Amino acid sequence: MTVPDQVHETVESVYQSESRRVLATLIRLLGDFDVAEEAMHDAFRAALEQWPRDGVPANPRSWLVSAGRFKAIDGLRRQKRFDSLDDEDNKADVAVIDETAWADPESVDDDRLRLVFTCCHPALAFDAQVALTLREVCGLTTEEIGRAFLTPAPTLAQRIVRAKAKIRDARIPYQVPEPDELPERLEAVLRVIYLVFNEGYNASSGAALTRHDLSAEAIRLGRLVVELLPAPEAVGLLALMLLHESRRAARTTPSGELILLEDQDRSSWNRDLIAEGSRLVRAALESRRFGPYTLQAAIAAVHAEAPTAAMTDWAEIVGLYDALLRLDDSPVIELNRAVALAMRDGPAAGLASIDEIIGRGDLRDYRLVYAARAEFCRRLGRMAEARAAYQKALALTRQEPERRFLERRIAETGP
Amino acid sequence: MKYLCLVYLAHDKLHAVPDRECQACGDGFRKSGLLVAAEALEPIDTATTVRVRNGKMSITDGPFAETKEQLAGFYLIEARDLNDAIQVAAKIPPAREGSIEVRPVRQLVP
Numbered sequence: 001m002t003v004p005d006q007v008h009e010t011v012e013s014v015y016q017s018e019s020r021r022v023l024a025t026l027i028r029l030l031g032d033f034d035v036a037e038e039a040m041h042d043a044f045r046a047a048l049e050q051w052p053r054d055g056v057p058a059n060p061r062s063w064l065v066s067a068g069r070f071k072a073i074d075g076l077r078r079q080k081r082f083d084s085l086d087d088e089d090n091k092a093d094v095a096v097i098d099e100t101a102w103a104d105p106e107s108v109d110d111d112r113l114r115l116v117f118t119c120c121h122p123a124l125a126f127d128a129q130v131a132l133t134l135r136e137v138c139g140l141t142t143e144e145i146g147r148a149f150l151t152p153a154p155t156l157a158q159r160i161v162r163a164k165a166k167i168r169d170a171r172i173p174y175q176v177p178e179p180d181e182l183p184e185r186l187e188a189v190l191r192v193i194y195l196v197f198n199e200g201y202n203a204s205s206g207a208a209l210t211r212h213d214l215s216a217e218a219i220r221l222g223r224l225v226v227e228l229l230p231a232p233e234a235v236g237l238l239a240l241m242l243l244h245e246s247r248r249a250a251r252t253t254p255s256g257e258l259i260l261l262e263d264q265d266r267s268s269w270n271r272d273l274i275a276e277g278s279r280l281v282r283a284a285l286e287s288r289r290f291g292p293y294t295l296q297a298a299i300a301a302v303h304a305e306a307p308t309a310a311m312t313d314w315a316e317i318v319g320l321y322d323a324l325l326r327l328d329d330s331p332v333i334e335l336n337r338a339v340a341l342a343m344r345d346g347p348a349a350g351l352a353s354i355d356e357i358i359g360r361g362d363l364r365d366y367r368l369v370y371a372a373r374a375e376f377c378r379r380l381g382r383m384a385e386a387r388a389a390y391q392k393a394l395a396l397t398r399q400e401p402e403r404r405f406l407e408r409r410i411a412e413t414g415p
Numbered sequence: 416m417k418y419l420c421l422v423y424l425a426h427d428k429l430h431a432v433p434d435r436e437c438q439a440c441g442d443g444f445r446k447s448g449l450l451v452a453a454e455a456l457e458p459i460d461t462a463t464t465v466r467v468r469n470g471k472m473s474i475t476d477g478p479f480a481e482t483k484e485q486l487a488g489f490y491l492i493e494a495r496d497l498n499d500a501i502q503v504a505a506k507i508p509p510a511r512e513g514s515i516e517v518r519p520v521r522q523l524v525p
Contacts, residue, residue: 123497170519171416173496181498 043068236294
């Protein structure tokens with residue numbers, strides 16, 4: 001390999017590891033996403049020209065930030081000469097910056113956190129938060145994001161352009177929120193990460209397979225947030241994702257059929273992910289300032305640590321669902337509790353709980369209510385009722401593997 | 416930067432917040448230098464929308480769009496950025512009955 005080739009490879013690997021950090025700092029220094037993005041690309045272009053000649057700098061990141069900033073200011077100056085109408089105080093300020101702050105690792109970390117919080121700002125539409133986070137924080141292309149969400153790339157690009165325009169025009173500040181706003185703002189960030197994870201975890205059909213696995217991207221984001229801001233719920237969400245991810249291989253047959261938790265081959269669960277997830281859950285629980293993500297992770301950890309479905313500590317799981325319901329009394333959580341209750345006290349108890357939910361008029365169009373009701377009836381030997389409930393669930397499902405699963409059950413309950 | 420905080424209220428909530436509370440809120444904002452202007456508006460029945468298309472003015476009865484909530488008043492405030500403006504908007508009393516639309520004020524280009 002020739003020297004220029006080697007340098008080329010170095011630039012490539014620096015791009016992989018540092019481009020998001022460089023971008024995050026340039027946005028702070030230049031005050032504009034688009035200007036910063038262009039500056040970053042100019043900086044890497046300059047690296048490709050200069051590093052083969054002058055050698056790779058000792059601190060590539062601060063070299064890139066410095067080069068990017070210089071290119072941007074130079075560009076704006078030149079533009080100003082031709083564009084005398086440009087408003088002065090807005091752009092001339094770009095040059096007056098604290099130069100010592102660039103290379104300081106702490107402020108670089110702050111920049112990454114600023115970027116995360118700005119992309120997940122609640123003043124942006126939720127769709128836009130997700131797209132912008134994947135684009136700017138994770139560095140995915142709009143084509144990649146589009147493929148993952150089954151959305152045409154131009155639609156996504158438009159969403160990102162609008163979000164950036166709003167950040168600029170409504171002046172969404174590039175800041176880590178103040179302590180009194182932090183819990184709420186962190187919740188918005190975690191919601192984006194969890195959606196990205198679920199999109200990758202639950203939409204495992206062929207069409208959703210992409211080069212970038214969304215669940216892996218979400219876990220990476222979760223790790224980044226925990227590294228920068230180890231709040232209990234951020235830790236809880238990371239644990240939850242790792243514990244779910246540990247079962248990925250066991251959830252479907254090679255032909256893509258769904259396998260229920262109780263029927264999964266537990267030897268194929270990823271023990272490293274379970275160990276890490278369980279450790280994180282314990283840390284989050286010990287903080288005593290945890291929330292719904294941590295409790296869900298705790299439930300996942302109880303499942304993960306049980307050697308068989310029958311040996312699961314169902315009493316513990318019912319207790320955790322009770323705690324979860326105190327934080328968020330949603331009917332979906334109540335449904336999950338009913339399933340755990342059926343495991344603890346028998347199917348009749350689960351059925352009574354589910355019929356109460358349906359009786360209230362909640363979850364009437366939710367397929368899983370009927371799937372659970374069918375399961376309890378089947379175990380109680382009430383086959384006609386089971387069959388009717390499976391059919392209701394089937395009419396509501398839109399997932400191919402789920403449809404096949406329900407059809408098998410209907411066949412089993414006989415005519 | 417200036418932000419316009421638009422107060423939206425459902426028709427039956429137009430008088431849910433006492434006038435004197437809004438008055439006091441405006442006075443408070445004015446004292447802390449946040450407020451540029453604030454007015455309450457007459458109900459939606461009095462609204463007119465003006466549009467100009469191809470140099471021709473058209474006037475229609477009613478607000479810009481049909482929604483359950485209607486524009487009930489506004490506060491023109493001065494804020495450092497959107498986060499600050501949102502903090503101020505959240506303090507406007509009808510925020511709890513309806514919604515406040517926060518719009519950055521656009522500087523006219525000469």
